Amino acid sequence: MAQEGCPTMKPVFLLALLAALPGCNAVLSEGSADLAGIGGAALADAVTDNGAVAAGIGIGVQSAARAGLQYTQRRLQRAEQDRIALTAGPLAPGAVARWSIAHSLPIAEDRAGQVTVSREIGALSLRCREIVFSVEAEKKAADFYTAIICQNGNRWKWASAEPATERWGALQ
Structure with a gap:
């Protein structure tokens, strides 16, 4: 006899497997939303026989999973930006770290990668x-980018806004 809850164990296992594949953000983003939709549908099926309610639960769970993943990706992006700003802050213009x-x-x-201060700005x-x-890549030459950092108290923080053009990862 099958245990209750087994249908939701498979999507959780698959999500964990997807999370173990760094660099597959598109697969992780779409895969986690799809798996959440499947898990939400399984939950909805256990709760109600009404198709509209079941669809609403599935869509709600899928949206929550997507929002959670996007939040996590933004936090990781901020950590990368903070690390670059922290490294660049104490550098003299022209020095490389x-x-x-x-x-x-x-x-x-x-x-x-490496970072250098190209000029001072402000008054x-x-x-x-x-x-x-x-930003160094395993199998290709490093890519180069520019950004603005500003001193905020004793810390240097990323000050560049998200550009409207294509960017690497979402770091810039």
Whole structure:
């Protein structure tokens, strides 16, 4: 006899398997939403026989899963940006330093590269810097990007807005 709850164990297992594949953000994003939809449908089927209610539960669970994944990806992006800003902040213009980050969650690749301050920007108490940084890739040449960081108290923080053009990962 099958145990109750087994249909939801498979989607959870598959989601964990997808999470173990860093760099597969598209697969993880779509896969987690699809698996949440399947899990939500299984839950809805156990709760009601009404098709409209079941569909609403499935869509709600799917939306919550997608929002949770996007929140997590934004936090990982912010951690990468903070690491680059932290490394670039104390540099003198023209000096080069190495930055790297090892993520604790397996849904993002660990990143590394170099960063330099190309110029100082600001006046009075507004202290900002334009930086140039690289992102190394395993099987290709490093990509280079620019950003602005600003001093916020004792910390340097990312100040560049999300551009409307294509970007790597979502870091810039």
